[in-house]
Amino acid sequence: MTGVSGGSEHLSLRPLDTCDLNMRKTVRHVSIFLFLLGLPGLGFAQNEKTKPAQAEPPLIWRDPGDISSRNLLCGSGGEKGRPDSSVTFEKEDTEGSNPKFDVHDQDGEKWKVKLGVEARPETAATRLLWAVGYFTENDYLVPELRVKNLPPHLHRGQNFISSGGLVKDARVKRHPQHAEKKDTWRWKKSPFYGTREFNGLRVMMSLFNNWDVKDENNAIYQDKRSGTEMYLVSDVGASFGSIGYRLGAGRGKGSLDLYKKSKFISRVHDGKVDFASPAHSTVIGLLGIFSIPNFVTRMRLRWIGRNIPVEDAKWIGGLLAQLKPEQIQDAFHAAGYSDKDVMTYSDVVEKRIAELRKL
Numbered sequence: 001m002t003g004v005s006g007g008s009e010h011l012s013l014r015p016l017d018t019c020d021l022n023m024r025k026t027v028r029h030v031s032i033f034l035f036l037l038g039l040p041g042l043g044f045a046q047n048e049k050t051k052p053a054q055a056e057p058p059l060i061w062r063d064p065g066d067i068s069s070r071n072l073l074c075g076s077g078g079e080k081g082r083p084d085s086s087v088t089f090e091k092e093d094t095e096g097s098n099p100k101f102d103v104h105d106q107d108g109e110k111w112k113v114k115l116g117v118e119a120r121p122e123t124a125a126t127r128l129l130w131a132v133g134y135f136t137e138n139d140y141l142v143p144e145l146r147v148k149n150l151p152p153h154l155h156r157g158q159n160f161i162s163s164g165g166l167v168k169d170a171r172v173k174r175h176p177q178h179a180e181k182k183d184t185w186r187w188k189k190s191p192f193y194g195t196r197e198f199n200g201l202r203v204m205m206s207l208f209n210n211w212d213v214k215d216e217n218n219a220i221y222q223d224k225r226s227g228t229e230m231y232l233v234s235d236v237g238a239s240f241g242s243i244g245y246r247l248g249a250g251r252g253k254g255s256l257d258l259y260k261k262s263k264f265i266s267r268v269h270d271g272k273v274d275f276a277s278p279a280h281s282t283v284i285g286l287l288g289i290f291s292i293p294n295f296v297t298r299m300r301l302r303w304i305g306r307n308i309p310v311e312d313a314k315w316i317g318g319l320l321a322q323l324k325p326e327q328i329q330d331a332f333h334a335a336g337y338s339d340k341d342v343m344t345y346s347d348v349v350e351k352r353i354a355e356l357r358k359l
Helices: 002-011 018-037 119-131 196-208 256-261 288-305 310-320 325-333 339-357
Strands: 086-093 100-104 110-114 138-148 166-174 179-183 218-223 229-233 265-269 272-275
Touching: 086 110, 119 138, 119 166, 119 196, 119 325, 196 288, 196 310, 196 339, 256 339, 272 310, 310 339, 325 339
Parallel strands: 086 138
Antiparallel strands: 086 100, 100 110, 110 166, 138 166, 179 218, 218 229, 265 272
């Protein structure tokens, strides 16, 4: 507006005439027009600073880069992300079927502690998911965890706690770095439904024999810096055991014998592959009748391991094949398994990867 303003000063040096009035009207009209240009919602060009930020598309998988160099002992949190061996109790979490509670460490970082049969298989499963590019929470298996300020009695898991608040073989996890949980997501309503990456995640669930693939076990995290939403399976504790829910202690979770004996690929048909897991639950035994609702629920989840395009199964198999045997073993070492169990579990996983490669 410098030129217009300068013109007004020059006009004021001589008598006002019709030309001057027209000029002033023009200046006023131009000023109004330029003002309107800056108003939002009028369809005119806006200043770059006023443009709304474009949301990043959500992600379910990210290129892991050199898979053969990934550290599966530490997983997504890395060595520096390991929790302290001493934490302070905050509150008990009564959701789900396994005992768990919230704690914070000496830096104020919050963690979720899970006890019982799911602690080891979940730690190993998150390592393998992260290795091939899927998002996970930061999971660690702590052989001995000292929990301060524990209440005299917990609703669940008291049998896992020794005097002085000592907890053995605790799975400790926290949110992905720089992220916060926003919501859960549904398998059939996922924005990635039908994509190669989505189908690869389905194969991973079958690779682990993770039969507990309910929607509430999925989570959406949002990166605080970029705003990107990350879709992940946040509870994979029902892994490395039976192909489906079973009655009895442990419900088939983390059973090496059941995992070793179970079938992986059921059949290949019309360019699609069906996996044995997740399978329906058992309703055998004296109390079997009470598992009928569970049986129906599990039947409805079987599709997650069925009718997966062969090329998508081979794709994830190709990523898994880049893992060295030592890395697969590290995933189970990180979960606190004995050397013998590490080798047996790793051998089964390697054979399953070979099956995918042969499709």
